[in-house]
Amino acid sequence: MEQNTKLLDIHACPLCAGDNFIHFLNTKDFFFTQEDFSLYKCADCNFVFTNPVPTSISKYYETPDYLSHNTNGKGALAWLYYLLREINIKRKYQLVTKYCKQGNILDIGCGTGELLNFFKKNNWLALGVEPNLTAREFAANKYLIDVFEENKLDEFDHGTLDVISMWHVLEHVPDLHRRLSKVSKLLKDDGTIFIAVPNIDSPDSKKYKKYWSALDVPRHLYHFTPATFEHLISKHQLKLVHAEPMKFDSYYVSMLSEKYLKNRLYFLSASYYGYLSNLKAKRNNNYSSMIFVVKKD
Numbered sequence: 454m455e456q457n458t459k460l461l462d463i464h465a466c467p468l469c470a471g472d473n474f475i476h477f478l479n480t481k482d483f484f485f486t487q488e489d490f491s492l493y494k495c496a497d498c499n500f501v502f503t504n505p506v507p508t509s510i511s512k513y514y515e516t517p518d519y520l521s522h523n524t525n526g527k528g529a530l531a532w533l534y535y536l537l538r539e540i541n542i543k544r545k546y547q548l549v550t551k552y553c554k555q556g557n558i559l560d561i562g563c564g565t566g567e568l569l570n571f572f573k574k575n576n577w578l579a580l581g582v583e584p585n586l587t588a589r590e591f592a593a594n595k596y597l598i599d600v601f602e603e604n605k606l607d608e609f610d611h612g613t614l615d616v617i618s619m620w621h622v623l624e625h626v627p628d629l630h631r632r633l634s635k636v637s638k639l640l641k642d643d644g645t646i647f648i649a650v651p652n653i654d655s656p657d658s659k660k661y662k663k664y665w666s667a668l669d670v671p672r673h674l675y676h677f678t679p680a681t682f683e684h685l686i687s688k689h690q691l692k693l694v695h696a697e698p699m700k701f702d703s704y705y706v707s708m709l710s711e712k713y714l715k716n717r718l719y720f721l722s723a724s725y726y727g728y729l730s731n732l733k734a735k736r737n738n739n740y741s742s743m744i745f746v747v748k749k750d
């Protein structure tokens with residue numbers, strides 16, 4: 454590998470702690486550094502993970518694009534971005550309120566706080582955790598939301614939260630079991646957890662393989678399937694109650710993947726393959742990204 458970053462070999466499967474791995478594929482950080490990375494699959498539990506991983510991940514987040522895009526863009530694309538963001542927020546709110554009409558929500562990885570602001574406007578107590586300082590300050594100043602650093606998770610009272618959400622966050626978290634054990638403890642007995650992750654078993658993942666943009670190595674440490682996700686939560690006395698597709702994601706992910714393939718007609722191709730992925734995924738609820746609705750077992 455042509456890179457000067459220090460890498461750490463994984464010796465135990467992050468899900469089951471087994472040590473029997475099969476090489477899965479080679480890919481690279483197409484989004485930012487162009488450095489090479491590999492994925493391995495555990496022979497015991499089928500969990501797919503990035504291996505080796507950088508000992509220090511911060512430089513891989515230093516791109517300005519990564520901070521949920523600019524909040525002051527203009528023009529048609531910016532307009533489309535805001536429109537989709539609004540639709541997404543409303544859809545998440547509708548899903549959450551199917552399980553809890555009102556209460557408190559902790560959004561882990563809340564970014565600049567737009568989703569929490571929507572809950573707040575609907576009379577929820579909205580709390581956020583966000584590792585990025587700029588995003589944290591933006592959410593606090595613009596929306597007057599309490600947004601904390603990650604270590605604050607250790608200070609919340611156990612059994613006090615109605616809703617905990619992690620939208621495209623869990624695949625980034627270094628200590629998977631510690632995080633799940635923590636959210637499980639913070640949740641009320643009848644509370645609900647919403648976890649959105651990309652699905653490496655989806656039709657668009659199978660089409661694009663190493664170019665599938667949702668691999669997003671090395672920022673994504675794990676590459677879930679509905680089956681491995683369910684296995685993971687079962688280790689924390691949690692159960693899956695519903696799996697909701699994120700149908701826009703197949704288009705967005707396909708568009709970025711086509712760009713990585715240097716397809717100049719990426720918009721056209723992505724429209725077709727995004728649509729095709731959703732069509733195929735319908736058979737077994739195996740979409741590009743899924744929102745898993747989780748409760749205590």
Ligand SMILES: [Zn+2]
Binds near residue numbers: 471
């Ligand atoms: Zn395993």
